[in-house]
Amino acid sequence: MKRMTVYLIIAGVTGLSLSGCGFSREREQASSLKIGISVYDQYDTFVSEEISRLKSYAQEMEQEWDMTITLEVVDASQNQLTQNDQMDDFIKRGFDIACINLVDRTDASTIIEKARSADVPVIFFNRELVEEDLERWDKLYYVGADAFESGILQGEILADACEEDFSSIDKNGDGILQYVMLEGEAGHQDSIVRTLYVIDTIKERGYRVEKLGDEIANWNRAQAEAKMNQFWKSFGEQIEVVLTNNDDMALGAVDALKKSCGTRAEARTAGTPWPVIIGIDGTEVGLEAVQSKELLGTVLNDSKGQAEGMLELAHSVVFGTELPEEIELLDNRYIRLPYQKVTYENVNQIIWDMQMVTK
Numbered sequence: 137m138k139r140m141t142v143y144l145i146i147a148g149v150t151g152l153s154l155s156g157c158g159f160s161r162e163r164e165q166a167s168s169l170k171i172g173i174s175v176y177d178q179y180d181t182f183v184s185e186e187i188s189r190l191k192s193y194a195q196e197m198e199q200e201w202d203m204t205i206t207l208e209v210v211d212a213s214q215n216q217l218t219q220n221d222q223m224d225d226f227i228k229r230g231f232d233i234a235c236i237n238l239v240d241r242t243d244a245s246t247i248i249e250k251a252r253s254a255d256v257p258v259i260f261f262n263r264e265l266v267e268e269d270l271e272r273w274d275k276l277y278y279v280g281a282d283a284f285e286s287g288i289l290q291g292e293i294l295a296d297a298c299e300e301d302f303s304s305i306d307k308n309g310d311g312i313l314q315y316v317m318l319e320g321e322a323g324h325q326d327s328i329v330r331t332l333y334v335i336d337t338i339k340e341r342g343y344r345v346e347k348l349g350d351e352i353a354n355w356n357r358a359q360a361e362a363k364m365n366q367f368w369k370s371f372g373e374q375i376e377v378v379l380t381n382n383d384d385m386a387l388g389a390v391d392a393l394k395k396s397c398g399t400r401a402e403a404r405t406a407g408t409p410w411p412v413i414i415g416i417d418g419t420e421v422g423l424e425a426v427q428s429k430e431l432l433g434t435v436l437n438d439s440k441g442q443a444e445g446m447l448e449l450a451h452s453v454v455f456g457t458e459l460p461e462e463i464e465l466l467d468n469r470y471i472r473l474p475y476q477k478v479t480y481e482n483v484n485q486i487i488w489d490m491q492m493v494t495k
Contacts, residue, residue: 167202167203167204168203168204168205168206169201169203169204169205169206169232169233169450169451169454169455170206170208170230170231170232170233171205171206171207171208171231171232171233171234171235171447171450172208172210172222172223172225172226172229172231172233172234172235173187173190173207173208173209173210173234173235173236173237174209174210174211174212174219174222174223174226174234174235174236174237175187175209175210175211175212175237176212176214176219176237176238176239176263177211177212177213177214178209178211178213180355180384181357181383181384181417181419181421182262182382182383182384182417182419182437182439183237183262185419185420185439186261186262186439186442186443187209187443189439189440189443189444190207190443190446190447191207192443193443193444193447194207194447197447197451201451205447208226208231210222210225212237212239214239215239216238216239216240216243216246218239219236219238219239219247220246220247220250223236223246223247223250223251224250226256227250227251227254227256231256232256232450232454233256233257233258233259233450233453233454234247234251234256234257234258234259235258235259235260235261235446235450236258236259236260236261237260237261237262237263238260238263238265239263241263241264241265241266241324241325242265242266242323244260244265244266244269245269248269248272248273248276251273251275251276252272252273252275255275257275257276257277257453257454258275258276258277259277259278259279259446259449259450259453260276260277260278260279261278261279261280261442261446262279262280262442263280263324263326264278264280264283264325264326265278270469271469274468275453276469277449277453277465277469277470277471278469278470278471279442279445279446279449279470279471279472280442280471280472280473281437281438281442281472281473281474281475282472282475283325283326283329283330284329284330284333285474285475286326286330286333286416286435286437286475287329287330287331287332287333287334287336287337288333288334288337289435289475289476289477290330290333290334290337290379290414290416290433290435291333291334291335291336291337291338291340291341292337292341292477293414293432293433293435293477293479294313294334294338294343294377294379294412294414294432295337295338295341295343296479297412297432297433297479298313298341298343305376305377305412306376307373307376307409308374308376311344312344312345312346313338313343313344313345313346313376313377314345314346314348314371314374314375314376314377315345315346315347315348315375315376315377315378315379316347316348316349316350316351316364316367316371316375316377316378316379317331317347317349317350317351317379317380318351318353318360318363318364318378318379318380318381318385318386318388318389319331319350319351319352319353319381320352320353320354320355320381320382320385321352321354321355322352326381327352327381330381330416331350331379331381334379335379345377348367348370348371348374348375349366349367349370349371351363351366351367353380353385353388355381355382355384355385356384356385356388357384357385357387357388357391358388359385359388360380360384360385360386360387360388360389360392361388361389361391361392362388362392363388364378364388364389364391364392364393365392365395365396368392368393368396373408373409375411376409376411376412377411377412377413377414378411378412378413378414379414380413380414380415380416381416382415382416382417383415383416383417383418383419383421383422383425383431383434384415384417384419384422385415386413386414386415386416386422386425386431386434387415387421387422387425387430387431389413390413390425390430390431393410393411397410400429400430412432413430413431413432414431414432414433414434415431415433415434415435416434416435416437417434417435417436417437418434418435418436418437418438418439418476418478418486418490419439422434423478423483423486423487423490426478426479426480426483427480427483427484427487429480432479433477433478433479433480434478435475435476435477435478436475436476436477436478436486436490437473437475438473438474438475438476439490440490441473442471442473444463445463445471445473446471448460448463449463449465449471
């Protein structure tokens with residue numbers, strides 16, 4: 137089992153209010169918080185950034201809450217059975233709460249039963265489990281966003297660009313946007329919903345589309361590059377738009393185009409049409425690609441807000457404290473952060489807001 141571990145230790149003195157409801161520890165034990173975190177794949181760029189932000193926020197809140205916070209992050213390596221075993225380990229070692237980034241969103245039952253039997257609350261994050269599973273116990277929570285919103289905003293980025301200069305995107309002048317699609321996992325809710333809503337939104341804005349190709353690239357940059365190479369060999373300059381379910385796949389498409397026809401600037405000089413490419417997630421590398429105009433845009437999935445919401449929720453659940461006013465717990469189960477459109481016009485401000493350092 138791969139394991140990444142971070143211990144954030146600052147000596148603390150108990151002084152927490154235990155007002156509120158739900159699971160809570162005794163006052164004399166309230167000088168520490170132990171959180172076990174399992175991610176579906178440590179190499180997923182967005183998840184990696186979210187965990188990094190969680191660690192940073194935990195360091196900050198140790199002083200605010202006057203306690204020791206221990207985070208142990210383990211990698212399930214895209215294996216649900218491994219993740220189930222990791223939940224056993226969290227329980228055996230006395231973690232106060234588990235945060236689970238599910239490998240298989242349709243197969244949360246084992247983790248839920250283990251958690252309920254041991255009375256260990258669980259916060260699922262980023263990869264949303266089936267609603268009926270979340271309702272099986274009152275100590276199950278989800279932190280993330282609504283996938284349909286990201287698809288809508290991705291479609292709006294393209295439609296807005298078309299309104300500004302349709303001819304620069306409709307290279308062949310036929311009045312139709314010829315596109316290829318790079319999807320995440322087969323059957324994954326986010327992948328399905330993003331793929332559906334982006335196209336629906338473009339059509340609702342009055343633009344005609346024609347799908348040239350659609351491939352699964354499993355959120356992965358290298359796989360997306362390979363798929364985009366296939367698209368380019370099959371359709372070449374017919375491709376006017378590349379729509380992707382995340383930034384890593386968008387950047388894989390960029391990688392393929394660079395190898396096939398040079399950089400965007402070089403392709404323009406040579407008279408080779410460079411299709412517009414749009415991602416989702418607003419990862420650091422994705423935002424940098426918007427800055428350089430390799431991507432037309434991306435849709436920010438608020439890793440910073442989700443990380444902070446997850447830690448605040450863990451503290452609230454374990455100690456029975458109230459959540460901060462700015463964090464809303466919907467239906468006593470969900471924290472959802474809104475997405476945000478990112479284009480060249482606002483990317484610098486987004487980077488500043490996310491406290492990222494560009495290269």
